[in-house]
Structures are given as C-alpha cells and as structure tokens.
Amino acid sequence: MDAVVKRLIKEIKKDGDEKAFAELVDLYKDKVFQIAYRMTGNHYEAQDMAQESFLRAYANIDRYDENRKFSTWLFRITTNLCIDRLRKRKPDYSLDEEIKGTDGLTGYAQIAATDQLPEDQVVTLEMQEWVQKAIVSLPPKYRSAIILRYIEDLNIQQISNILDLPENTVKTHIHRGREALRKRLKDA
Amino acid sequence: MACHKDYEYKLHQYLDGDMTETERDELYQHLDTCEECAIHYKELKKSVMFVQSASHIEAPFEFTEGVLKNLPAKKKTKWWKKWMRQHPVFTAASIFTVLMAASLFFSWMEQSDEVLTVAGSQNVEIDHETGTVIVPEGKTVEGDLYVRNGHVEVKGEVTGDLTVINGEQYLASAGRVAGEIEEVDQALEWIWYHTKRIANDVFSLEQEDE
Structure with a gap:
C-alpha cells in the first residue's frame, strides 16, 4: 500500500499525472468521505468537503513531505475543511431533510446498507441515525478526535499528527467527547 | 457518575490503554466495590461501541470522476x-x-563605432585619413600596443604584445614585435579574446602568488 502510494505521488508530482491521481482518490475516497460525513452529518456537504479535500491535495501535492504518511496529510486537509465549514454554516443541516430531487429519500438512505435482512436493517438504520446524531452533536474539536479514534481506528499519535495538536490535548478531547457521548447514549 | 473526578479520569486513562498493571489492578478493585464507577464505566464502554459500530459508509458513486472533472487545467509551463x-x-x-x-x-x-583608439604608447604616428597607426622605424614601443578600429604598421619595435581589433597589422621586414600579435575582428573572437585575457590574468595572479 505504502509503496503504491509513494509511486502514485511521485507520478503526480512529476507531471500532474491525472491517472495516478485517480488511483490515489480511489484508494482514499471512502475514508475521506467517511470523515467528512461524520463531521458534517450530511451527505451533500460531505461530498463537497471530500471532493474539495482531494482537489486541494492535488493542487498542493508539491508541499506534501514524502517522509510522512500521506493519509495523515490528506486527513488533515479534510478535518480542517470540515471544521472550517462547520464554523461558517448558518442553518443546521439534518439527515432528516429530504434530499432535493430524490422524492422522499432522506440522508439515511445514503448510508451503505449491510448484508442483513430487511427487518434487521430497519433497526440498524435507526441505530445508525441515533449514533450519527450523537456524533454530530459533539463540539467540532471533540467530534474530529472521536471520529478519527473510533471510526477511522487511528491511535493517539496519528490523531495528534492529523489535527496538529499535542497528544495530551487529543486525549483530553477524546475524554470529553466520550463523556458527552455517554450522556447521550447511556439510555440505549 | 463516577464517585470522584479522579476515578472518571482513571476510567478514561484505562480506555486509552494508558495504565500500568498496578494502576489497572487498583481500578478493577475499585470497580468491584463502587457501583457508581462501575456504571459509569459500562456507559462509556457502550458509547464507544456504538460509535465503533457506526457502519462504514462509502464514497458516492462516481466520486472519483467528479473530482477529476474539477481538476484545474494542466499548466504547460x-x-x-x-x-x-x-x-x-x-x-x-x-x-x-x-x-x-x-x-x-x-x-x-x-x-565598434569607428573611432580609432590606441592604447599603450606615445611613440606612434597616427594617420587619420587611412586609419593607420604607425610605429616608425627606429622607434620602440615599450610594453603592449592596443589598437581599436584601425590598421597598424610596425616598422620599429614593440616590446610587448600587439593587439588589433577591427583592423589589420602589417609587420614591416625591419619591424619587430617581441610579444604575441593578435587580430580580433568579430564579436565572437573578441569575446574569446576577453575570456582568454581574464584567464591569463587569473593565471598570472596565481603565478605571482607562488
């Protein structure tokens, strides 16, 4: 994986190779989209943020230091974009909102379905909705730490690199995030 | 709620795997006896599990194509x-x-603006009509003679080098030039002459140093 990523980045740095870039996007799009979706809480903004992340990565690829992990650099772009967006946005978007032009389809339908039976899926979707609401209710700085820790499954050091915060600060954000989640989810 | 803020902090330390074995044993013992803390721990653990179980979503269909379509046009330069x-x-x-x-x-x-210039000596005659610098018979030019935009006739003696730029030199049978004679006619030659001169200067400087 790392060797592949290194080769792709070399090609992109050399002459802006779009094919290599497409491969790179395919490798990371799910993770980037996931972070964006959990941060913004809705499909459309998430797509916007994820796309913008890749475009910025492409435009600034010369600034990427190959001695560091590419995912760290990319996820930092994504979380920064999302936090910026959350700061700027006025009306609160919701998953319950009907997606324009889809005739009754809400944001939850965009969550990838698992291979479960339809009845279980209803429960799962309700659960998903509830968990997502709890995540989105967190203040952005706790939210990003929790998402990277428990959804992207990264360790404290990696999160500290991505968020550009000292490890102890990351830990504090995770502690507070966990406490806030506990208060929301304890009655399940 | 945990019975004490300290224990709440310890629970988080535990969840982060930041505990020594003795600290962990001490916490286990406490959880066995303190119901408040045990419940707090269970709730935390449950919340984490909920978040972890959040299904992994995928990027929308044709996401990559969308990104590529928005790439800036390649800069050729x-x-x-x-x-x-x-x-x-x-x-x-x-x-x-x-x-x-x-x-x-x-x-x-x-x-090259046609002005005849001579550098190097006083013992020369200048014929402005033909544009010729003459070193008369019997006269000696001490050192180098440097003529630009003119011809040179040497009937006497030049003890140094003779350099003629944009002109020709005639050395009469009785004339003598002790150093090198150089004719420079074109820009390239002129540049080459300069380069050589700089090189010579550097070289002779080095020699003087020794």
Whole structure:
C-alpha cells in the first residue's frame, strides 16, 4: 500500500499525472468521505468537503513531505475543511431533510446498507441515525478526535499528527467527547 | 457518575490503554466495590461501541470522476519551473553565462563605432585619413600596443604584445614585435579574446602568488 502510494505521488508530482491521481482518490475516497460525513452529518456537504479535500491535495501535492504518511496529510486537509465549514454554516443541516430531487429519500438512505435482512436493517438504520446524531452533536474539536479514534481506528499519535495538536490535548478531547457521548447514549 | 473526578479520569486513562498493571489492578478493585464507577464505566464502554459500530459508509458513486472533472487545467509551463527549482546551480550558471555574453556583446557593439583608439604608447604616428597607426622605424614601443578600429604598421619595435581589433597589422621586414600579435575582428573572437585575457590574468595572479 505504502509503496503504491509513494509511486502514485511521485507520478503526480512529476507531471500532474491525472491517472495516478485517480488511483490515489480511489484508494482514499471512502475514508475521506467517511470523515467528512461524520463531521458534517450530511451527505451533500460531505461530498463537497471530500471532493474539495482531494482537489486541494492535488493542487498542493508539491508541499506534501514524502517522509510522512500521506493519509495523515490528506486527513488533515479534510478535518480542517470540515471544521472550517462547520464554523461558517448558518442553518443546521439534518439527515432528516429530504434530499432535493430524490422524492422522499432522506440522508439515511445514503448510508451503505449491510448484508442483513430487511427487518434487521430497519433497526440498524435507526441505530445508525441515533449514533450519527450523537456524533454530530459533539463540539467540532471533540467530534474530529472521536471520529478519527473510533471510526477511522487511528491511535493517539496519528490523531495528534492529523489535527496538529499535542497528544495530551487529543486525549483530553477524546475524554470529553466520550463523556458527552455517554450522556447521550447511556439510555440505549 | 463516577464517585470522584479522579476515578472518571482513571476510567478514561484505562480506555486509552494508558495504565500500568498496578494502576489497572487498583481500578478493577475499585470497580468491584463502587457501583457508581462501575456504571459509569459500562456507559462509556457502550458509547464507544456504538460509535465503533457506526457502519462504514462509502464514497458516492462516481466520486472519483467528479473530482477529476474539477481538476484545474494542466499548466504547460510547469516543467521548466520545476526543473529550475530542482537544479539551482545550473539555473544560476546559465543565467550568469547569458548575462556575461550579453554584456560582452554590448560592450563590443559600443566599441565598434569607428573611432580609432590606441592604447599603450606615445611613440606612434597616427594617420587619420587611412586609419593607420604607425610605429616608425627606429622607434620602440615599450610594453603592449592596443589598437581599436584601425590598421597598424610596425616598422620599429614593440616590446610587448600587439593587439588589433577591427583592423589589420602589417609587420614591416625591419619591424619587430617581441610579444604575441593578435587580430580580433568579430564579436565572437573578441569575446574569446576577453575570456582568454581574464584567464591569463587569473593565471598570472596565481603565478605571482607562488
């Protein structure tokens, strides 16, 4: 994986190779989209943020230091974009909102379905909705730490690199995030 | 709620795997006896599990195509900028060469404006009609003689080098030039002459040092 990523980045740095870039996007799009979706809480903004992340990565690829992990650099772009967006946005978007032009389809339908039976899926979707609401209710700085820790499954050091915060600060954000989640989810 | 803020902090330390074995044993013992803390721990653990179980979503269909469509148009001039950044020494050297060549060329252009100039000696006759500098018979030019935009006739003696730019030199049978005779007619030759002179200066300086 790392060797592949290194080769792709070399090609992109050399002459802006779009094919290599497409491969790179395919490798990371799910993770980037996931972070964006959990941060913004809705499909459309998430797509916007994820796309913008890749475009910025492409435009600034010369600034990427190959001695560091590419995912760290990319996820930092994504979380920064999302936090910026959350700061700027006025009306609160919701998953319950009907997606324009889809005739009754809400944001939850965009969550990838698992291979479960339809009845279980209803429960799962309700659960998903509830968990997502709890995540989105967190203040952005706790939210990003929790998402990277428990959804992207990264360790404290990696999160500290991505968020550009000292490890102890990351830990504090995770502690507070966990406490806030506990208060929301304890009655399940 | 945990019975004490300290224990709440310890629970988080535990969840982060930041505990020594003794600290962990101590916490286990406490959880066995303190119901409040045990419930707090269970709730935390449950919340984490909920978040972890949040299904992994995928990027929308044709996401990559969407990104590619929005890429900026490729800049064609980029390669040489990059090359310059990667080879700063070559870049500096070629800029230097171009500037040097240009300055030599322009100074040559300035000099070729038909004015006859002589440098080097007083013991010469100048015939302005034919544009000729004559070193008369029996006269000696001490050191180098340097003539620009004119011919030179040497009937006497030059103890140094003779250099003629944009002109010709005639050495009469009785005439003598102790040093080298050089005729420079074209810009390139003139530049070559300068380069040689600089090299010679550097070389002789080194020799003097020794």
